[in-house]
Amino acid sequence: MLSRLGAPLWRAVLAVLLVCGVGLLPWLSHTDPALTVLKARSADRDATPAVLADVRAQLGLEAGPLRLLGQWLAGLTRGDAGRSWISGADVLPGVLDALGASMLLMAAALTVALVTAAGVCARTLYLGARRRLEGRPGGGSGSAVLAALPEFLTASVLATVVGVQWGWLPALGWYGPQWTVLPALALGLPAGAVLGRLLDDQLPAAFAEPWAVAAAARGLSGRSVARKAVRRCAPGLLPNLGLFVVGLTGGSVAVEQIFDIPGLGRTTLQAAIAQDLPVLQAGTLALVALAALTTVGARLGARLLIGPALRDGALHTLHRPSPPVRRILPFAYGLLLTVVISLGLPRDPFALDTAARLRPPSTAHPFGTDALGRDVLARVAYGALGTLLLALAISAIALTAGVLLGLAPRLSGPLVDTVNAVPPVLAALLVAAVRGSGPMTPVLAVAVVAWAPLAAHTSALLEQERATLHLTATRALGAGPGYLLRSELLPAVLPPVARHALLRLPGIALALASLGFLGLGAQPPSPEWGLLLAENQPYAERAPWAVLAPAAVLALLGALAVTAAGGTRRPRPRRPRTADPLGGQQPSRKTESAGAG
Structure with a gap:
């Protein structure tokens, strides 16, 4: 674990690595920076070898990426962030x-x-x-x-x-x-x-x-x-x-x-x-x-x-056993989502019918049709399969990584700050530069940043839980760090962090959809939810059903996630006495629960 003096250094190293990775973006993407800059300056100008050579000379590209990066970092010490390659103005x-x-x-x-x-x-x-x-x-x-x-x-x-x-x-x-x-x-x-x-x-x-x-x-x-x-x-x-x-x-x-x-x-x-x-x-x-x-x-x-x-270990835990909650709402939402997907799967999401463009909801098309006459219900259902599976997989990975990294806050704290500073769009561009664009680009981009809130939540809860009265008493009885982590800390912290992960499940689906909306994910004619919203947004005034249908399914997913999260509670102890870490018997938590409320 890093020392307190090493944390600022670790933070600075991560910031430098991020800035360096961004500085190498054109070379990582195997594109010609001179050509890209020329097109951004004037899309109509011919990219002749002489013109590209002139652009390279203006930008100093012949020196290579490392020299350019070093010059930019050196300029920062003088308060100079350089000049824009496009406009020539001070950055x-x-x-x-x-x-x-x-x-x-x-x-x-x-x-x-x-x-x-x-x-x-x-x-x-x-x-x-x-x-x-x-x-x-x-x-x-x-x-x-x-x-x-x-x-x-x-x-x-x-x-x-x-x-x-x-x-x-x-x-x-x-x-x-x-x-x-x-x-x-x-x-x-x-x-x-x-x-x-x-x-x-x-x-x-x-x-x-x-x-x-x-x-x-x-x-x-x-x-x-x-x-x-x-x-x-x-x-x-x-x-x-x-x-x-x-x-x-x-x-x-x-x-x-x-x-x-x-x-x-x-x-x-x-x-x-x-x-x-x-x-x-x-x-x-x-x-x-x-x-x-x-x-x-x-x-x-x-x-x-x-x-x-926190210093005196005088807190009470906020993560006590909770009474059972009603399961009817998550069951109802899950059943409704399943019905929507099941009704749409037998339909063809790619069948074009230009004579049936932008038709309102009817018996033949319960969610109406889009601008190309495709059945919106079929496209929502097929898009749901990919979006939900990817969102669930990313959520599981984020939960695991967040809890593991949250156990080492001095290591993960600066990493969380650095990762959170990278918008998913920029992360998608970096991923696309390294491995190319495609349907997996938004998945990797969202997975890279999705664990950070869960790690921050885990670290904050662990810090408070370590200062609780019952943990201080258990530690005084001779319990070691392994026993405390396994029997006290993780059972108290995992349920709220798991609920947090469920709450972010719709957000992960939204992040995937937003990257598709910006053109950084799946490409047409894929029925991915972000593409559905992007394709139908221009027709939202004439055919609101084409936009409201995928949005309503996203809202339904959110309701399912929140109500399911309410059922993820810390279990009640079943036995009045538990094994002492020293081999004897400990008092039950009944006294502790009574003292806590």
Whole structure:
């Protein structure tokens, strides 16, 4: 394990490796940077050998990638990020302007996310403050629908309906605060739903702790108790909140594209496509620096909230055995999803019928037809098979990697920050550069970044769990690290992290779909969900069913994931006495549970 002094060095090494990998992007992709830059500058100009040689001389490409990278890094020490290969302008002012636009959008989206999270937790806070919670979270399936809303689809609907048809708010451009409302809603609603579910998962145990019981007995107002319960749960969520901040800044490429926002994510994507290396490197470095600052702020916030309790081992566990939950909702959602897929599989998703273009739902076509007369139900069903299987596989890999890396926070912490600073779109471009584009490109790109939130969650929960009273007592009895990890820490941490992984299952499907929407995944005529949304979006006004059908199935997947996550609870102990790590008998947890609430 790295020492405390080695963690900043490890973080710096990872940042340098990422920037170097980005700097080698044109050479990794085996393309001619001079040709790409020429086409970006002037698409009509002929790429003659003389013209390409002139471009290479202007950019200094003959020196090779390593020399160019060294010159760029040397310029950073003087505050010079170089000049754009496309426009010739200084890179630093443009990147700072893009970062400012993204930060303003992030602040607005974060406000929407926090309000949404408060709405998701409102019922739990109300019941918990009045001592009527009975151990069950109050969030319902509505939060699942919000979490499963595709950002690019929500942005398209808001821009078309609210911005253009109704004219309530501006839909395109970036000229002031009012231009942030619609994109902030598109970004903040799904993020707030996920954040609210994570908080809602911990609140019942916080309301059952002795301080909450004592506060209610002393006559403290319910609002005050609820506020303190949120404060008690916040440290375990701050690392994920930091990940949301970075994701809302660099990962909002599709939303920035739709609303024509000159943000950092869009700027970085355009630089990557045009192979404008100075801009791409500066944008990536800005995202890495933002991730590092956000992580430091999240850790300081956690220390300020419960620092003394962490030091003294005086916490109570927030991951106690929970009562059984009703299984009817996940069964109903799963059955409905199965019925939709089963009805669509016997149909042909590739059959063209130009005479039946954009037909509304009917008996022959329950979900209507698309712009080429293809059956939407068949395409949704066939797309579901690939999308769901890939999302499940990526979720399983992310859960395993997140838990394993979360057990070593000093090693994984800087790695999480660096990986989270890479938007999935940029990761897809890097993967495509190494192995070429294709249907597996978005899979690898999403898998590379999907484990980071789970690792951060695991590390935060382990830090709090190690400071609990029962763990301190078990350690005092002579239990070793292996016993504590196997019998105490993992049983307490795995259920909430597994629920978190299930909550992110729709998000992984959305990430795969968004990459397909941006043209970085499967190509036509594949029925992949991202392609379905991208192909049918231009016809959303004339034929809304062609867009709403795949979006509704995504929402159904989100509802299934959230309700199934509610059933992933820590099991209740079945025996009143358990084996002592020293060979004797330990008291049961009944006393501990009673003390915790």
